[in-house]
Amino acid sequence: MKRGELLGSLEHILLLALMRLEEAHGMDIRREIEARTGRDISIGAVYATLERLEEKGYVSSFIAEATPERGGRSKRIFQLRAAGKRALQVSEETIRSMTAGIKVRLNTT
């Protein structure tokens, strides 16, 4: 991850979901996000973001066997890579340093 480059909000959430699930396909990740955050993200957005994260080297994927239930279409399973973990650490550190000292103000509305 380049210095100063931050993860987008959806990228961040997707990586965190993948960290929780360890190995998952698009719909699993979507369900996890919906269950935890209540955000209903379209499957198109999930795959487009995963594709981008794979291009950046933060996640990897492999093709699982096709099933008749899926109309003979194969599953694509995603995994978090070490670079993705590092990107999450950098993001967390950035957020922590930016919120240091203002947490009280954040909690008062």
Place this chain on the structure above:
Amino acid sequence: MRSYSPPILACWILESIFPVSFREALVGDLIDEYWLRARSTSPRAAWIWFWGETCRAIPSLIWSLLRCRGWFTRLVAALAVYITMVILMFSADIVIARYLSPGQKAQLILPPIIFLLTTAAGGCVLARIRRQATMFLALFVMSTNIVLFAVRICSIPPPWWYQLTALIFGPATVLIAPAILERANSRSFAI
């Protein structure tokens, strides 16, 4: 009991417009979820959900195209093809106006046919250069037609099917024609 299945047209649209790298997994996931929903709710609700997801997936694709690397090259390629298409359509219009009298039916029918043929050809050419740029071309076709209809460039209002052709079938042809060509090619290879 009535048999039910995921909407074939929606699957086909998704498989035609999404990048090869994840179209199979995306459509497969949607079909999986469709069966779960059809069992837990109703086939009709699942069918509506599937179409909703199809419509929601398209803006995500446009957004991802804008965010991914190389989007500028795709935009330029789409613009170049679009300009060529416009030049071809204008030339055809001039020829039609020159050789056909205003009252003839052919003068009314030929322009939309030429428009659709040009958009199909433009889509196929662009798909060979940059597959993912076709979405940009479809957006160009749709947005310029919206502007043209909004400013009412014609003194006589065009028939409704002109507007339908320009706004729906035009952009759809840009996306669908390359997919049809690809399938035809892969079939001929298989034979």
